[in-house]
Amino acid sequence: MLNTNGVPEKKLVLSKFPDRELLLKPKAITECYEDIPCNPCATSCPFDAIYIGEDINTQPVVDFEKCTGCGICVYNCPGLAIFTVQELDSTNARFKIPFELRPLPEKGETWSGVNRAGEIITEVLIEKVSLKATHDKTALVQVLVPVEYINYFITIRRQI
Amino acid sequence: MRIKEHPILTFEEKKELSFFFDGKEVFGYEGDTIASALHALGVKTLSHSIELHRPRGFYCAIGNCSSCNMIVNGKANVRTCVTLLVENMQVKTQVNKGDIYETN
Amino acid sequence: MKQIDLVIIGGGPAGLSAAKMAAESGLSSLIIERDFKVGGQLVKQTHMFFGSEKQYAKTRGIDIAKILVNDVLKYPELIEIMTDTTVVGLYKDKVVTLLQNDKYIKVQTNAIIIATGASEKVLAFENNDLPGIYGAGAVQTLMNVHGVLPGQNVVMVGSGNIGLIVSYQLIQAGVNVLCVLEAASEIGGYKVHASKLKRLGVDIKTSHSIKKAIGKEYLEKIVIGKLDDKWEFIEGTDEELVVDSLCISVGLSPLSNLLSMIETEMKYVSYLGGLVPLIDKNHETSIENVFVAGDVCGVEEASSAIVEGYLTGLVVAKKLGFVHPNYDELYLDFKDQLQNLRSGPFGEKLRLGLEEIMR
Numbered sequence: 001m002l003n004t005n006g007v008p009e010k011k012l013v014l015s016k017f018p019d020r021e022l023l024l025k026p027k028a029i030t031e032c033y034e035d036i037p038c039n040p041c042a043t044s045c046p047f048d049a050i051y052i053g054e055d056i057n058t059q060p061v062v063d064f065e066k067c068t069g070c071g072i073c074v075y076n077c078p079g080l081a082i083f084t085v086q087e088l089d090s091t092n093a094r095f096k097i098p099f100e101l102r103p104l105p106e107k108g109e110t111w112s113g114v115n116r117a118g119e120i121i122t123e124v125l126i127e128k129v130s131l132k133a134t135h136d137k138t139a140l141v142q143v144l145v146p147v148e149y150i151n152y153f154i155t156i157r158r159q160i
Numbered sequence: 161m162r163i164k165e166h167p168i169l170t171f172e173e174k175k176e177l178s179f180f181f182d183g184k185e186v187f188g189y190e191g192d193t194i195a196s197a198l199h200a201l202g203v204k205t206l207s208h209s210i211e212l213h214r215p216r217g218f219y220c221a222i223g224n225c226s227s228c229n230m231i232v233n234g235k236a237n238v239r240t241c242v243t244l245l246v247e248n249m250q251v252k253t254q255v256n257k258g259d260i261y262e263t264n
Numbered sequence: 265m266k267q268i269d270l271v272i273i274g275g276g277p278a279g280l281s282a283a284k285m286a287a288e289s290g291l292s293s294l295i296i297e298r299d300f301k302v303g304g305q306l307v308k309q310t311h312m313f314f315g316s317e318k319q320y321a322k323t324r325g326i327d328i329a330k331i332l333v334n335d336v337l338k339y340p341e342l343i344e345i346m347t348d349t350t351v352v353g354l355y356k357d358k359v360v361t362l363l364q365n366d367k368y369i370k371v372q373t374n375a376i377i378i379a380t381g382a383s384e385k386v387l388a389f390e391n392n393d394l395p396g397i398y399g400a401g402a403v404q405t406l407m408n409v410h411g412v413l414p415g416q417n418v419v420m421v422g423s424g425n426i427g428l429i430v431s432y433q434l435i436q437a438g439v440n441v442l443c444v445l446e447a448a449s450e451i452g453g454y455k456v457h458a459s460k461l462k463r464l465g466v467d468i469k470t471s472h473s474i475k476k477a478i479g480k481e482y483l484e485k486i487v488i489g490k491l492d493d494k495w496e497f498i499e500g501t502d503e504e505l506v507v508d509s510l511c512i513s514v515g516l517s518p519l520s521n522l523l524s525m526i527e528t529e530m531k532y533v534s535y536l537g538g539l540v541p542l543i544d545k546n547h548e549t550s551i552e553n554v555f556v557a558g559d560v561c562g563v564e565e566a567s568s569a570i571v572e573g574y575l576t577g578l579v580v581a582k583k584l585g586f587v588h589p590n591y592d593e594l595y596l597d598f599k600d601q602l603q604n605l606r607s608g609p610f611g612e613k614l615r616l617g618l619e620e621i622m623r
Contacts, residue, residue, distance in 0.1 A: 003450040004470045006458030035608045037567075038314035038453050040322035056316050057608030076322050078312035079456030100167045101436060101464075118465035136312070136324065137168045155463045161414045163437050168310040168324065171411040196410035204395035204482045215481050217395025221402035222305075223298050223350075224383045224519070227393075241402070242299050 002033060013151060017085075018064040023150075024068020026094065029136045030060045032079065036048050044076035050138055071096040072090035075138040085150060093150045094127070099139040103158065111156040113145055124156060162200050179249040194251055195221070195228050206230055206240060208255045230254050233254035268294045268344070269284070270580060270584050271360050271373040273351050273522065276304020277566045278558025279379035280332040281573030282580070287339040289588040291583030294371065294429070295336070296362060298350040302336075303329035304381060305401060306566060308408040310436070311429055314454075318601055319567035326408070332570070353614070354525040356551065375553040378523060379573060382516035382537060382559035387421060390476035392512075396483030400430040400513035407437045415508035419486060420444040421474050425565075427513035428457035434511075435464055442505055443467040445474060447491055475502065477510065486510055495555045515560065516563045523560075526551050535617030536562035546579040547572065550623065555580055564614055571601045 002008045008031065014079035030041060030050065035057045042052040042060060043121050049066035050073060052058050069084040075098055082095040103125040105111055113124040145153045163171060174189040181198065188197025195206060195218045205215040206228045218228035224244035232238040233250050236258025240251070270286055272279045283293045295302065295613060308489035309325020325402030325415065336343050344619055346364060362369040381447050385398030386392065396415065398406075400422070401588065403414045407460045420431045423446035431441045451458045458468055471491045477599040478485040490501035517538040529542045529550035540561050541549045548555050558569035575598040578588055588594060606614055 002455050002459070004468075006451060006455060006462035006468050008459065031459070032456060034455055034610075036314060036456075036610060037316075037605045037608050038321060039316050040312075043317055044322070055607065056604055057611075076312075078314050078322055079454065079462050081456040102165045102167050102438075110309065114463060114465075116463055118463050138312075139167075157465075158543075159598075161416075163407065163411045163413060165438075166411075169326075169411070192410060196406055196412050199406060199409075199414070200412045202385060206395070209393070214393055215395050217482070218391060218398065219386070219402060220383055220399050221405040222383060225399075241405075244300050257453055 008033060010151070018062075020087065022064050023085060023087040025139070026084045026096070027064050027067050028062055028069060028071075028073050028082055028084050030062055030073075030077075031081045032059050038078060040076045041073040041082060042080060044072055045074060046070070055091060071140050074098050075135045075140055080138070081105050083154070087145075087147060087150065091147055093145050093147045093153075095143045095145055095153060097143060097155055099141045099156070100137065101150050101151070104131070104139055105141055105156060105158070110159065111143075113143075113149060113153045114155045114157050115152045116154050119128065120157065121152055122146050124153070126156070161202075177247045178244055179245060179247065179251060181251050188245045190245075192245045194230065194232065194243050194245050194249070195243045197231065198240070198251070203236075205253070210257055213255060220260055231258065236260070237263070265359075266369065266371045268292065268371055268373050269584060270294070270375045270377065271296065271371060272377045272379060273360070274304070274379035274381055274558070274560075275299075275302030275345065275347070276379060276381050276569065277306055277328070277332060278381070278569040278573035278576075279304070279377070281570045282283055282377050282379060282557055282577035283343045284332070284339070285574045285577030285588070286581045286586070287336075287342040289578065289586040290342075291581040291584055291586040292342045294345070294347050294373075295345045296351055296360075297345065297347045300348050300475050302345060302347065303333055306332070308401075308404045309566070310408050310433055313567060314565070315567040315600075315605060319605070321569055325566065328566075334608060337405050343497060351368060351522060354522050357527045358553065375555065375583055377555045378560055379556070379558045380519040380522060380560045382518050382563050384512065385515045385517055387474070387512050387514050389474050391426060391479065392477060394479050394483045395481070396479065396508055397477060397510045397512065400426050400537050402509040403509070403511050407433065413437060413439055416440060417442060417507045417513060418509045419474075419488075419505060419507050420511045420513060422446065422513035422515070423451045423453055423458065423468055423470070424513060424515065425453035425457060427511070428461060429454045430511060430513065431461055431466060432457065432464075435466070441466050442507060445472045445488060446470045447473045447495055449493070455516045466484045473497075474510070483508060485512055516559065518560045518563060520560050521601050523549065523554075523556070526554065528554065529619055529623075531560070533617045533620050535613040536588075536621070540621055542621050547576045548579075550581050553580075553583065562614065562617055568605050571598050571605070574598050575602070
């Protein structure tokens with residue numbers, strides 16, 4: 001339960017995902033389930049694809065037609081609550097996730113894939129790590145994840 | 161223990177400062193407070209309660225709670241969490257209310 | 265005696281913004297700060313801020329501190345800053361007495377803005393005074409300002425935003441966070457912060473609290489237990505954890521002591537964190553020309569403290585005859601920003617609390 005241990009219920013998670021056919025192209029998933037005063041996702045989107053409006057205590061709504069999955073909102077979200085996802089083919093999905101820990105992963109490495117409860121669920125391949133000045137210290141990590149975990153994968157953990 | 165690698169912050173190498181803790185020469189860095197320098201050396205007990213002499217460390221780090229008061233260069237009740245470390249400082253553990261005119 | 269138009273007590277987000285807005289209006293001020301640098305608690309906030317662009321949302325607190333300090337340094341003729349200086353006396357005839365390096369200084373002023381902020385509350389449990397038990401904010405200072413780790417194995421008490429954020433920052437610094445304890449049955453802070461921790465494998469134990477600390481010279485172990493709906497420990501639920509540090513994050517109390525020195529009308533409002541002054545819509549207290557801004561008149565986010573600082577600086581300047589060229593526009597904008605920051609469900613208790621202190 002989100003309110004008692006920080007793990008959002010599956011129904012909540014699915015409510016933020018678009019229809020599966022839209023995911024053939026990369027899309028941003030905003031895992032923001034509360035009306036908190038915050039709007040950088042909306043103001044940082046270069047495509048006006050995220051809407052919050054005048055009252056900043058409103059949850060973001062993504063216009064999946066406009067969203068290109070560029071990932072700018074991913075490192076601009078103060079809550080690290082946004083990632084992008086694309087269903088590449090019948091085996092893999094491609095995620096772009098925010099990452100603020102050390103050591104940073106490197107391209108080509110295999111890391112553990114972790115779910116929202118903090119449990120290791122699979123192995124994932126690191127495809128790209130970008131950390132430009134505009135990212136302001138939040139790295140954007142591109143990861144290849146087995147497609148069956150498309151609604152479960154949330155972050156990576158270094159394998160020991 | 162000091163942080164070596166951090167995703168957000170960079171801790172530049174700073175000048176080492178020598179100071180004295182209960183008479184023994186030890187080292188901290190420029191920019192340290194007395195409390196942070198001692199903490200980095202593993203010293204957590206900074207003072208003792210006046211009545212029961214229970215060990216005390218710092219609690220607030222904003223100069224408010226008095227839990228980190230020590231005798232610095234002969235002056236008692238110095239809030240070591242907001243006092244910058246200076247080369248050759250004499251820092252001593254305080255076990256009582258502190259005398260105004262204690263000398264080293 | 266030193267003469268100055270406006271004395272601002274506290275060089276944190278509220279005090280700095282107040283000085284900036286007063287200076288923009290042409291009013292000179294003196295900022296008094298007891299720490300060795302200004303910036304307040306922003307200097308250790310390594311996370312990106314919430315809010316909107318006007319309150320520097322998505323900028324890290326450490327960088328907001330730099331922006332606010334630079335803003336103030338742009339007015340060297342109008343803004344004087346005294347660091348390492350503690351206010352020791354406040355008098356109704358607007359005399360403020362200071363202690364700086366053992367020197368006693370008297371200042372005569374026309375107006376005072378008290379922006380002293382808040383301090384971390386303590387929690388009552390056996391051996392709660394052992395070294396190794398810290399305020400969560402204190403640990404944040406130790407790590408993020410001085411680069412020193414509190415220990416290797418930490419438990420956090422309290423799941424409000426500070427508890428959740430500092431837990432995350434402990435992990436970023438390389439510390440093992442065993443769990444976060446929350447006495448209430450639900451997490452107190454923003455769930456985005458909670459989810460961020462949970463996915464890193466940190467357990468957030470609701471309906472749990474610390475029972476006692478164990479150790480001789482410093483903290484070695486803690487005993488935690490499960491609470492029933494009356495917040496009493498349930499027998500047989502004790503669990504012993506080996507830790508070297510414990511962080512207490514059970515709320516903040518406004519640092520309003522100075523206001524009592526001039527007999528300002530005060531009220532205890534639990535929604536605002538404790539004893540706070542009664543204020544009017546411009547943040548003026550019951551004593552004429554004594555104003556308050558930031559956490560001292562109700563604990564909330566730093567974003568609000570910044571806007572309250574701007575608002576107070578603006579109105580104080582006007583009251584002393586220095587009207588900002590864009591006064592009306594700015595006044596409405598600051599009021600609007602504050603309302604926007606407080607209008608969500610997380611602002612409910614705050615809104616009720618603020619109603620209670622309106623004069």
